[in-house]
Amino acid sequence: MGRWEPNARGRLAEAALALYAEQGFERTTVIEIAEAAGLTERTFFRHFTDKREVLFYGTETAMDMLTRAIAEAPASASPMDAVGAALESFGAFFQEDPERVRRRDAVVSSSTELRERELVKLDALTSAMVGALRERGTPAPTAGLAAEAGIAAFKVAYAHWIAAEPDTTDSAAERKLPGLVRTALTDMQKLLADRAAG
Amino acid sequence: MGRWEPNARGRLAEAALALYAEQGFERTTVIEIAEAAGLTERTFFRHFTDKREVLFYGTETAMDMLTRAIAEAPASASPMDAVGAALESFGAFFQEDPERVRRRDAVVSSSTELRERELVKLDALTSAMVGALRERGTPAPTAGLAAEAGIAAFKVAYAHWIAAEPDTTDSAAERKLPGLVRTALTDMQKLLADRAAG
DNA sequence: ACGGTGATGACAGTTCCTGACATCACGGAG
DNA sequence: CTCCGTGATGTCAGGAACTGTCATCACCGT
Numbered sequence: 283m284g285r286w287e288p289n290a291r292g293r294l295a296e297a298a299l300a301l302y303a304e305q306g307f308e309r310t311t312v313i314e315i316a317e318a319a320g321l322t323e324r325t326f327f328r329h330f331t332d333k334r335e336v337l338f339y340g341t342e343t344a345m346d347m348l349t350r351a352i353a354e355a356p357a358s359a360s361p362m363d364a365v366g367a368a369l370e371s372f373g374a375f376f377q378e379d380p381e382r383v384r385r386r387d388a389v390v391s392s393s394t395e396l397r398e399r400e401l402v403k404l405d406a407l408t409s410a411m412v413g414a415l416r417e418r419g420t421p422a423p424t425a426g427l428a429a430e431a432g433i434a435a436f437k438v439a440y441a442h443w444i445a446a447e448p449d450t451t452d453s454a455a456e457r458k459l460p461g462l463v464r465t466a467l468t469d470m471q472k473l474l475a476d477r478a479a480g
Numbered sequence: 481m482g483r484w485e486p487n488a489r490g491r492l493a494e495a496a497l498a499l500y501a502e503q504g505f506e507r508t509t510v511i512e513i514a515e516a517a518g519l520t521e522r523t524f525f526r527h528f529t530d531k532r533e534v535l536f537y538g539t540e541t542a543m544d545m546l547t548r549a550i551a552e553a554p555a556s557a558s559p560m561d562a563v564g565a566a567l568e569s570f571g572a573f574f575q576e577d578p579e580r581v582r583r584r585d586a587v588v589s590s591s592t593e594l595r596e597r598e599l600v601k602l603d604a605l606t607s608a609m610v611g612a613l614r615e616r617g618t619p620a621p622t623a624g625l626a627a628e629a630g631i632a633a634f635k636v637a638y639a640h641w642i643a644a645e646p647d648t649t650d651s652a653a654e655r656k657l658p659g660l661v662r663t664a665l666t667d668m669q670k671l672l673a674d675r676a677a678g
Numbered sequence: 679a680c681g682g683t684g685a686t687g688a689c690a691g692t693t694c695c696t697g698a699c700a701t702c703a704c705g706g707a708g
Numbered sequence: 709c710t711c712c713g714t715g716a717t718g719t720c721a722g723g724a725a726c727t728g729t730c731a732t733c734a735c736c737g738t
Contacts, residue, residue: 286685286686312724312726322686322687322688323725327727331726333724333725360674360675360676361671362671362672362675394600398596398599399596401599402599423636423640424671427636427664428671430636431629431632431633431671431672433632434625434628434631435625435628438624438628441624442621469621469625470628470672473558473559473560474666474668474669474672476559476560478557478561484716509693519717519718522717522718522719522720525694531694
């Protein structure tokens with residue numbers, strides 16, 4: 283594998299995912315990853331700031347997706363409508379390649395450090411949504427609450443989705459991520475309504 | 481400062497907080513912390529698994545507090561009632577020493593790595609609350625939603641509280657953390673109710 | 679053919695963190 | 709009072725994650 287093979291970043295990401303899955307995150311060394319991709323350790327760190335970051339490649343894309351979805355929501359949509367729509371389309375995007383998502387999730391779930399990083403990414407998505415909401419005139423406190431509530435519901439929906447689907451071709455609505463996001467939001471609303479006043 | 485001075489752990493935590501605040505997290509070395517506490521680097525790592533963990537000392541106590549509050553909630557309380565009560569008392573605990581909380585928050589906020597760790601701790605608190613809810617018979621999906629929604633509201637309330645209070649003796653209800661938690665929860669409910677059906 | 683540009687390699691160095699073993703203070707058994 | 713076990717600490721060696729610096733290489737336009 284020569285020095286100037288194309289798509290170095292992609293090769294590194296692939297090699298890392300494979301090695302993490304195979305022998306675990308902690309027992310995989312950056313040198314191993316780099317050599318598996320035909321590169322050197324130093325080059326790995328030119329493409330990824332971190333040993334973990336290599337698994338969180340598309341986060342910027344995800345942020346764009348969410349902010350755009352919120353910006354493009356009709357002016358009549360409430361903040362929670364906009365957030366809900368954005369997260370549903372986000373869920374739909376996940377479903378496009380469930381196999382890859384599963385593979386990646388298995389690796390991330392197996393390591394505390396990786397779950398740590400995933401939470402930061404979710405927090406970044408929250409901030410991005412807050413920004414997009416403020417852009418369309420939502421006041422700051424409302425934007426914060428809407429974004430946090432939305433991400434919270436998404437977490438639950440995603441956990442359900444991952445835990446359920448084995449790899450069957452079953453396409454019941456309950457197994458589709460956008461639908462799970464929607465029901466999580468309504469269930470959350472019901473739970474919050476179910477409180478003793480004052 | 482001799483080898484057998486008491487409370488090594490506390491001294492390390494104090495020294496770390498002071499140094500992080502003074503010169504930043506990344507530019508502080510573990511050796512510096514250890515020497516400031518009259519100990520060695522190796523001993524630091526016997527007391528804390530991490531350079532970051534030293535700032536998240538009381539997390540187990542916090543988990544106990546939350547799980548106990550949920551367990552002790554009256555049987556008639558809804559899941560969201562129990563979570564809300566637990567988080568309000570949690571907020572009250574924070575308020576006991578606002579100065580220290582502020583100091584610590586300034587340090588944590590200044591470093592990505594530390595915010596990362598804080599998010600993990602919040603996630604651990606979420607899991608603890610889920611466990612406590614399940615203990616009292618709440619079904620798993622409901623428990624997950626209630627805990628996530630509660631933590632989401634708490635995050636927003638906490639951010640408000642930190643951003644507002646300068647150090648004034650002002651004790652308006654809006655500046656008290658338990659009250660902010662409560663209003664965050666009701667505001668979140670309103671936002672979620674404000675959605676197009678579907 | 680030639681020089682500029684960007685990606686990569688090579689290497690040294692710092693810091694985080696761990697394992698293994700020695701050492702010290704204390705508290706109880708005799 | 710002495711001796712010895714126990715737990716906390718010190719010392720040392722070392723792996724692995726990252727960073728800075730400079731040389732080297734492939735490509736691209738002139």
